[in-house]
Amino acid sequence: MSKQRIVVVGNGMVGHKFIDNLVTSEHASRYQVITFSEEPRLAYDRVQLSKYFAGSTAEDLALTTESYYQDKGVNYVLSDKVVDLDFDNKEVVTASGRREAYDQLVLATGSFPFVPPIAGNDQPHCLVYRTIEDLEAITASAQQSKVGVVVGGGLLGLEAANALKQAGLETHVVEFAPRLMAVQLDEGGGKLLRSNIEALGVRVHTQKATTAIVAGEQYRYRMNFSDGSHLETDMILFSAGIRPQDELARKCGIDLGERGGVVVDNHCQTSVKNVYAIGECALWDGRIYGLVAPGYEMAKVALSHITGGDQQFTGADMSTKLKLLGVDVASVGDAHGNTPGCKSYTYSNDVDEVYKRIIVSADNTRLLGAVLVGDADGYGILQQLCVNKMDLPDDPNALILPSIDASGAMMGLDSLPDTAQICSCMDVSKGAICCAVQNGSQTMAEIKAETLASTSCGGCTALVKQVLDAELTNLGVEVKNDICEHFAYSRQQLSDIVRVTKVRSFEVLLDSHGKGHGCEICKPTVGSILASFWNDYILEDAHIGLQDSNDIFLGNLQKDGTYSVVPRVAAGEITPDKLIVLGEVAKQFHLYTKVTGGQRIDLFGAQLNDLPHIWRILVDAGFETGHAYGKSVRTVKSCVGSTWCRYGVDDSVGLAIEIEDRYKGLRSPHKLKFAVSGCTRECAEAQSKDVGIIATEKGWNLYVCGNGGMRPRHADLFATGLDKKTLIKYVDRFLMFYVRTADRLQRTSVWLENLEGGLEYLRKVVIEDSLSIGVELEAEMAHNISNYQCEWKTTIENPERLKRFSHFINTDTRDSNLAYVVERNQIRPANEQERIAVVEVIEPLMA
Amino acid sequence: MTKQWQTVCKVEDVTPGTGVCALIAGKQVAIFRTLKEKKLFALDNFDPFGKANVLSRGIQGSIGDDLVVASPLYKQHFVLSTGKCLEEDVTIPVYHVREVDGVVEVAA
Structure with missing residues (x-):
């Protein structure tokens, strides 16, 4: 029997889901699939689109790959739109003229962004937000813009606003309705969301109907509103809702709803035999479902019907939970309380900026809906209560009041x-x-x-x-979370053992809790734990074999075996005299010089023999080690702040220096980077740091657990409007809690992602002191601070230690393998080819 | 030709669990002293992967029953007694090393 041919028009999230369900099902062998997309790539995750602006690539967002389709025998045609259907011959026709026969046809054409009919809406910097191509256009436009406006304050509009904000634009949201997210939120929730978002620097304008977009005076465009007011901007993003992409169905005479959408029955069948519609283009019971979950459900139902099953689509739960511009928002069921006779419970907390409201049935036995803003942790349980029509607890207050652990005690998962x-x-x-x-x-x-x-x-x-x-x-x-073959413990467990047993050496710990001889994984880990608890000078003989070369020689090992030298330049503030010293040292020892991302100066190519001489000069000039070689606090980057900057709100340099001095030398599971910005323009990029601090009119805002690097992560807003004392208390607790509980080489971002309860839990521990360890954490930090020593100062004052700083133990000769060439007026290591022509080893000019 | 034993340093100059590098007859030799048994080993100092003279600065330990040193550059393990690399099919030279009256001697 020959295979049936299924043609899927559209390869978005839902079209792909249908195909993936089919090819992984028991029916796969009976069908041949071909899919068409007008976009140049296969399905990608539109739900996560805003991540594109946080560094995700098109590949990161992809839901499938061409090789997967090839393996599964799925035929696909990209960048070719289906423009006609020939029902008589059962064929589809594409824009390029291609004709393909079908036995079953599935329309998964999705939706398109609705652009309100406003005069001037078709100008070059008026864009929409739906495809990766749209994002590319937005990025290009943002590079030539200072101000951006999003038209539409719904879910997608706020996502789009986040994108503009991440692109560094002054961001505005213009909404026709009286509040944000009018579909999902009630008045109280919308109000709080607005104040949260405005606190982040996004300007919100509600009840504004745009009448025209004309040339601007200060910026590129001027938007005129019906109330006579106006707003100037360089670019405009329309995100005022979606419309079903039903153009093809309309052209071919398939039944549509009055306001568009391909009418389908409970099997997702359209009015034409053997033609199905699924996802955002389908109209079921007069409704378009603009969420991915109902679309996936439709994909299952259509496949079931085609393969002879009997699943039906009977509507879908439209509950949602998401993070918009860093604010947790959730909406469950009948969020507006439209059910006759329903009652509600409301909890509103302006201090912590939390709003929760639940809607219950007239007899107070069932949950009908909920709105959560600022704290959406209860979403999972509330959504389950609602969807499964479960009995409410005796006291429904418990579902929203903060003192009670809504997820655990009150309603077990059992x-x-x-x-x-x-x-x-x-x-x-x-x-x-x-x-x-x-x-x-x-x-x-x-x-x-x-x-x-x-x-x-x-x-x-x-x-x-x-x-x-x-x-x-x-x-x-x-x-099991063993760190290596020598210890059957995680880093945290080892850390607890060290703390409880007061062990002060690796050998003792290995004897009592490990086996074998250790390795390059457990030794530095234990070394770091010992250093963070006891803060002994790390070059003590008992610790020396535990350290990486970087820690032993207090420099960063480079590819040729030399080291780099990075003195601490707290907050990037440096006097001309000190700058001159750095230059003189670099000249004397022939070091390659580069400014680092952390606002310091890195001197490369120092040989072991020279390190003590270099540091003698640096220490005498008042420099300290920068710990660039260690898993420890690196830099506190800062912008120039209110002392010089016209826009500065507070003294970011002063705070950055204070913080860098406070935490310098702190050993941790991984490197720690900080930054302080003097205003929300955020020139210090604090939101990409483990600890980021931003000055606002109301005080300091604290961000935690961000990082750049291989897997960048935006920091989470942890607390707002803090005075300096509270800020330092929170940072003390946060850092020690991380040092104590994180695994080896786990940065704060990954640590947080693995922390049960996540950010909320972390807030409870640090801010509310829910574990009653606040005082202990602060005391540990104080102990660390009081034990601080500049490792280089200690080293150069001790002749015994200095013995190590020689390439050979039996001669003062230098490593003859080192070879350099000059590039852009500085040295760099010679490569393999350059080595063939012998290059001279450069001897330092010893004064 | 028998290689000559050459005096390198006092044995306490090599802290247990660490290594040092010596220049012996023009060769760079990494000398290690183990943490537990305080045994001496000598390998070539040249890391064939990183192409730099750094092995004496690696961290010692054990993988299974083998005493090893991990290169500080890219962390390949070399068996102290044989010079065999555990990750790749490479063996680096090993040299004779002994302690005589508190002094480390190497023949290379």
């Missing part, structure tokens, strides 16, 4: 049925997760790979983790 859908995007039930755990999955990564739960919007991550942990506990599984 009470959820196995059929409860935990991940709505990927349709994963509690039972499926438990089953995966029973089959051996023990980590979030494994659960994600096995069940796909939490791999789309991520809103269910906390709940999935809870189910995972609960099931692991049920099975009596203990999770």
